[in-house]
Amino acid sequence: MGRLDNKVxxxxGGAGGIGKGMATAFVKEGAKVAIVDLNAETGKETIEILQQYEPECLFIQANLAEHDKLNDLVMQVVDKYGKLDILVNNAHASKNMPFEEVTKEVLDLSFDTGxxxxxxxxxxxLPYLKETKGKIINFASGAGIDGNMEQASYAAxxxxxxGISRVAANEFGPYGINVNLISPIADSPGVQHWAKAEPEQYQAMLSKIPMRRLGELENDIGRAAVFLASADSDYITGQTLMVDGGAIKLR
Structure with missing residues (x-):
């Protein structure tokens, strides 16, 4: 039996990068997964992979910046599967630039998509997670915790x-719902592109990681998400799990 058998x-952001890694780890543990992504091409490619493990997996193309349609997105999942056990908020878009150059448009991009x-x-x-005593996994970043330069909008x-995850952990806890965060450093396509463009900056970043490597999308980040989505984390809530090779040590 898988750790996520019969879970939905x-x-x-499930079509690529960390989202794809988590989705793959989830289906291998028995979950039915609905991935949401703006990119139809990568969404179709990823769902074909996931359906090799779980034929009932679903791809929904959606623009998360269209906030009035987000309730319908949840309803699509509940209508198909009859329930929802796990919500993973992974998608986020932003632009890097010096603090003094950040505009309202740049801030809006980060807040509207993240x-x-x-x-x-x-x-x-929430109403459906109350029924299943479900799990919420949100995403933090070292950009905010450590204050990375030129990432003001993303960090904010x-x-x-x-902040809202800690509030939700307090409010949702009586319903048996866990709310936690992952703060990753991962070998994502975006990081790979950055490594080629800025090799010196990349090596400097890598040298600050005690494990001296980036996290694997499925085996490191995905497996950590499986832990937070499973019964193994039932007594953990309101926490930020640093899946970053030791780069940041929270106190």
Missing amino acids: ALIT FYPTFYLMQAA AKEAIR
Whole structure:
């Protein structure tokens, strides 16, 4: 038996990178997974892979910045599977630039694709997670925790997500719902692109990681998400799990 047998998970940004890694880890543990992504091409490619493990997996193409449609997104999943056990808010878009150059448009991009979808999907999913005593996994970032340069808009949204996750952990706990966060450093396509463009910066970042490597999308980040989605984490809530090779040590 898998650790997520008979569980239904909704993962935003699930077509690539960390989202795909988590979705793959989930289906290998027995979950039925609905991935949400803006990119139709990668969504179709990923869902074909997932359906090799679980034929009932679902791909939903959606723009998470269209906030008025987020409730319908949750309903699509519940209508198909009859329930929702796990909500993973992974998707986020942002632009890097010096603090003094950040505009409202740049802030809006980060909040509209990251913070607001996380907030509204948590609200929309809550009635169904109450029924299943479900799990919510949100995403933090070292950009906010450590204050990475040129990532003001991203850091602001990520720390806002951490704030509402702690509030939700307190409010949802009596319903048996766990709310936790993952703060990863992963070998994602975006990081690989950055490594080629800025090899010196990449090596400097790598040298600060005690494990001296980036996290694997499925085996490191995905397996950590499986833990938080499973019964193994039933007595853990309101926490930020640093899946970053030891780069940041929270106190």
